[in-house]
Amino acid sequence: MDYLEEYKKWCESIEFDEETKKELLTIKDDEKEIEDRFYQELEFGTAGLRGVIGAGTNRMNQYTVGKATQGLANYILEQGTQDKGVAISYDSRRMSEEFSTQTALILNANGIKTYLFESLRPVPELSFAVRKLGCTAGVMITASHNPPKYNGYKVYWEDGSQIVSPRDKDIIAKVRAVKNYNEIKQITRQEAEQKGLFHVIGTEMDDQYLSVLKSKVLNPEIMKEQGKEIKVVYTPLHGTGNTVVERLLTELGLEKVMVVPEQKEPDGNFPTVSYPNPEDKKAFKLALALAEKEEADVVLATDPDADRLGIFAKDAKTGNYMEYTGNMSALLIAEYRIAQMQEKGILPSDGMFITTVVSSELAKAIAKNYHLECIEVLTGFKNIGAVMKKAEENKDKTYVFGFEESYGCLIGDYARDKDGIAAVMALCEAACYYRSKGKTLWDAMEEIYQKYGYYKEAQVSIVLEGSEGAAKIKEMMSNMRNTPVEKIGEYKVLTFKDIEKDVVKDMVTGKTTTTGLPTSNVLYYALEENSWCCVRPSGTEPKIKLYMGVKGNSHEDANQKLEALKEAMISIVK
Numbered sequence: 237m238d239y240l241e242e243y244k245k246w247c248e249s250i251e252f253d254e255e256t257k258k259e260l261l262t263i264k265d266d267e268k269e270i271e272d273r274f275y276q277e278l279e280f281g282t283a284g285l286r287g288v289i290g291a292g293t294n295r296m297n298q299y300t301v302g303k304a305t306q307g308l309a310n311y312i313l314e315q316g317t318q319d320k321g322v323a324i325s326y327d328s329r330r331m332s333e334e335f336s337t338q339t340a341l342i343l344n345a346n347g348i349k350t351y352l353f354e355s356l357r358p359v360p361e362l363s364f365a366v367r368k369l370g371c372t373a374g375v376m377i378t379a380s381h382n383p384p385k386y387n388g389y390k391v392y393w394e395d396g397s398q399i400v401s402p403r404d405k406d407i408i409a410k411v412r413a414v415k416n417y418n419e420i421k422q423i424t425r426q427e428a429e430q431k432g433l434f435h436v437i438g439t440e441m442d443d444q445y446l447s448v449l450k451s452k453v454l455n456p457e458i459m460k461e462q463g464k465e466i467k468v469v470y471t472p473l474h475g476t477g478n479t480v481v482e483r484l485l486t487e488l489g490l491e492k493v494m495v496v497p498e499q500k501e502p503d504g505n506f507p508t509v510s511y512p513n514p515e516d517k518k519a520f521k522l523a524l525a526l527a528e529k530e531e532a533d534v535v536l537a538t539d540p541d542a543d544r545l546g547i548f549a550k551d552a553k554t555g556n557y558m559e560y561t562g563n564m565s566a567l568l569i570a571e572y573r574i575a576q577m578q579e580k581g582i583l584p585s586d587g588m589f590i591t592t593v594v595s596s597e598l599a600k601a602i603a604k605n606y607h608l609e610c611i612e613v614l615t616g617f618k619n620i621g622a623v624m625k626k627a628e629e630n631k632d633k634t635y636v637f638g639f640e641e642s643y644g645c646l647i648g649d650y651a652r653d654k655d656g657i658a659a660v661m662a663l664c665e666a667a668c669y670y671r672s673k674g675k676t677l678w679d680a681m682e683e684i685y686q687k688y689g690y691y692k693e694a695q696v697s698i699v700l701e702g703s704e705g706a707a708k709i710k711e712m713m714s715n716m717r718n719t720p721v722e723k724i725g726e727y728k729v730l731t732f733k734d735i736e737k738d739v740v741k742d743m744v745t746g747k748t749t750t751t752g753l754p755t756s757n758v759l760y761y762a763l764e765e766n767s768w769c770c771v772r773p774s775g776t777e778p779k780i781k782l783y784m785g786v787k788g789n790s791h792e793d794a795n796q797k798l799e800a801l802k803e804a805m806i807s808i809v810k
Contacts, residue, residue, distance in 0.1 A: 239264035239274035240267075242293060246274075249506065251417045252299070256291045273316070275703050280304050280411040282404040283616070286379050286388035286776045289331055296331070296379075296387045298338060299572035304389055304418040305339045307411030308373070309346035313787045314410075317372035320394070321349035325362035326377035327476050327541045328502035329387045337379045337425075339389075340464050345421035346430035353437045356502055358476045358644075360655035361445045363396040364469040365437060368444060370394075382777065384506045395628075397621025397652035401754055402749065413492050424655030448650045449658050453488065453630070454576045455669050460489035462668035467532040471496040471523045473512040474503040481660055490664060494524050494530060506540075514539055514546025515643055517559060524548060524557055534667050534677060538656040543617075543660040544643035549667070549677035558678050562643035563596035566678065569645060569659065570599070571684050572666040574606050583608075583636070588627065590620045590638035593753075593760055594770050594783040595734075598684075598691040599639070605688070608636055614735070614756050615772065617644055621652035641693060641783070685791070689709070692767075692794040693785040694802050698809070701778045709773050709780045712809060716759055716771055725804030727763035732758055767797070769805050782809060 246252050247260050263269045273292030278285055279411035280710035285304055287296045312318050326332035326338050333356070340350040342352045351369055353362075357378050366374035382388070388693060391399050391407065399407060414420070422585025428434035453459060468490060472478040477496055483494045498508050506512045509519045514537040527535045527548070535548040535557060547565045548557040560568070570589070578585040589608040591599040592615050603610035614620035620638040627633040644654025647662050663677070670680045685691075700708045717736075719759070722729055722743060732741045733751055735758040740749045757770040766787035773780050784801050 239271050242274040243270045246291065256297070256299075259291045272702055280307070280408050280468045281775060282401070282408075283398055283618070283775060284389040284391045286382065286383050288388060289387050296335075296389075298335075299390060301335050301338060302342060302417060303414045305342040305375075306414045306420045308348075308391060308407060309348055309377075309494075309660065310413070311407045311410040312343075312348055312372055313346060315372070317394075318346070318348040320370060320372040321351055321435075323351045323362060323369055323371045323374040324377075325353045325357045325359070325365070325367045325374075327356055327358075328474055328504050329377075329379055329540060330384070330388055330504040332377045332504065334576070335387065335389070336375070337598040338439065339375050340434060341425060341428060342420060342422055344431070345423035346435040347433070349433050349435065350486070351435045351437050353441070355479075356476045357442075357479055358657055359537075359653055360543060360651050360657055361441065361480070363392060363651040363653040363655075364445050364448070365441050366392050366394065367396040368441070368622065369586075376541065380541050381511075381515070381539040381544060383511055384504065388776070389746050392653075393679065395621065395625045395652050397625065398616070399616035400618050400622045424560070442480055442483075442589050446480060446487070448648070449484060449661055450488060452648050452658065453661070453665055453745055454573060454580065455665060456488070457663055458672050459668045462671045463489035464491050466534070466664075466668055466671055467488065467492045467494070467530055467669075468525050468664060469494050469496065469527045469530065469532040469535045471499045471520075471537045472502075472542065473509060473519060473539060474499050474501065474506050475512065475538065475542060476502065477538035477542040477656065477660075477746055480657055481538070484657065484661060485664060488661065488664070494526060494532065496526055498522055510738065512540050514544055516564065520548060527557060533671070534663065536660050536663065538660065539643075542656040545663070545711050547663060549681075551678040552676050552775050560681070561693060562641045563598065563691075564640075564681060565659070565663065566639035566645040567596060567598050567602060567644070568681055568684065569647065569662045569666060570639065571602055573647060573662065573682070574602065574608070574636065576669075577636070578606060584634035586632065587635050587636040588623070589634045590623050591638055592616075592619070592640045593758065594695075594772075595639065595641040596691050596768055597785055597787065598688055601688040601691075605707060614753055615640065616775070617646070617654045618652075619754075620646070624649060624652060641695070654717075689766075690788040690790055690794040691785065692788065692798045693783070694798055695784075696782040696783070696802060696806060697774070697777075697779045699777075699779050705778050709778075712773070712780055713757060713759070713773060716809060721808065724761060724763060724769055724808060725801050727765065727767050727801070729761050731762035732760070733762075767801060769801065771809060780809070781807065
């Protein structure tokens with residue numbers, strides 16, 4: 237793409253509105269900015285769109301969103317499922333409401349029925365609504381936990397999961413086939429409503445969603461009893477979470493829920509955090525201050541679209557608030573729920589526990605302990621959803637729990653995406669249960685380590701922005717792929733997996749087999765002593781991501797091993 241030629245077209249063509257042209261004229265003397273905005277089209281990838289908001293082909297705006305929606309519409313029409321409709325939700329980010337309405341009306345202009353939430357709602361409720369309404373697809377306008385300048389466009393299919401292969405590739409092809417913005421069909425809301433195509437979803441969907449979540453509570457009486465005393469601090473980080481969280485916890489009997497006042501209201505500028513991500517300790521600054529003041533037991537945060545949950549829990553012995561990784565919080569929920577299901581005689585004999593290739597090896601130990609089948613999939617909750625769908629169709633396995641290390645899990649089969657709202661509920665239930673036994677959540681985590689071993693994990697993201705960064709990431713992956721690695725730090729490499737090439741090489745015998753996984757740009761190293769490393773480029777951000785895990789015989793031992801492995805991995809990649 238000739239970026240200067242494309243820039244000129246956007247500045248002059250009648251296809252583009254005056255506001256867009258005005259914005260672009262402000263950068264006429266900044267060639268690097270022009271290049272970044274126009275060197276490529278914003279990629280409609282396997283998860284949809286995600287990019288910086290602004291004018292240009294490589295930005296999130298009404299034109300790029302319009303092309304994506306017209307392509308999706310063309311695919312739905314080809315499938316003949318337009319009458320089933322599309323559910324649409326959005327988060328608190330800038331332009332989210334505008335993009336969601338635009339999406340609905342473009343679909344309507346193509347004769348496709350839509351169900352648009354009356355106001356912002358969480359991702360998991362959108363996934364639930366797609367299934368509940370029997371829609372053919374769903375769209376969520378969100379950039380998840382990205383910085384404020386981003387927005388995005390996630391596409392779901394009828395099972396409530398984000399689109400997977402081969403459907404994702406078919407939809408991508410339809411989006412790429414929309415060459416001109418004048419191909420995007422238009423209709424007014426009034427006309428769409430008159431034709432019976434534009435529908436609004438109100439609080440009745442909240443009622444149904446929360447009713448299903450409450451049915452998943454295993455010890456409701458303990459929640460009511462301990463809920464009188466346990467103190468919970470919660471922050472939605474200016475996002476969608478508190479549209480339902482405070483109501484849910486109150487209805488379950490928690491009487492001392494404190495929502496961080498400065499972060500309670502939705503705000504796409506995220507004024508109190510630079511990065512609205514519960515994986516980042518800095519996002520907890522206000523929540524931890526409130527927790528210290530009120531002597532709270534648990535501190536919880538969800539990201540803007542409320543599919544991820546971060547947690548700190550108070551250690552009664554030291555009085556400190558202890559940080560949990562995404563692996564830790566998910567596996568604490570898993571151990572609590574699975575143990576309780578076993579105790580109550582409701583743990584299915586054909587149960588499956590689904591994890592990902594970059595998540596903690598502790599998952600396999602827990603699954604083995606409770607005689608559950610542990611299924612490992614590629615990164616991305618849509619891959620967990622795909623296994624759930626197959627089991628539902630074959631009626632041969634029962635979903636018990638699924639999670640990924642990126643702070644997301646799902647406690648039931650009512651949805652097909654990670655659910656930060658349900659995770660809040662499940663952790664609060666666990667906190668109440670352990671409190672009834674005289675323990676804290678941190679005590680419970682320590683017991684898990686003592687039972688299974690001290691599994692520790694880390695992730696390192698190397699940010700490389702722009703066209704030069706994209707080229708560098710490609711070069712780094714190529715170098716790793718083509719350079720045999722026999723040792724990482726102190727550990728011998730036992731097995732090397734190149735998932736893109738579908739090759740598994742036993743480094744001891746030299747024997748090669750296949751991965752059994754879909755093609756993906758992922759390199760995985762199984763090491764000695766239950767240790768491992770993995771490298772992949774991010775699918776949504778300009779980053780190359782390094783993952784690693786170890787197993788130690790104490791916190792100190794595991795931490796030392798993990799730090800050494802992290803340093804060794806960084807030196808190899810760079």
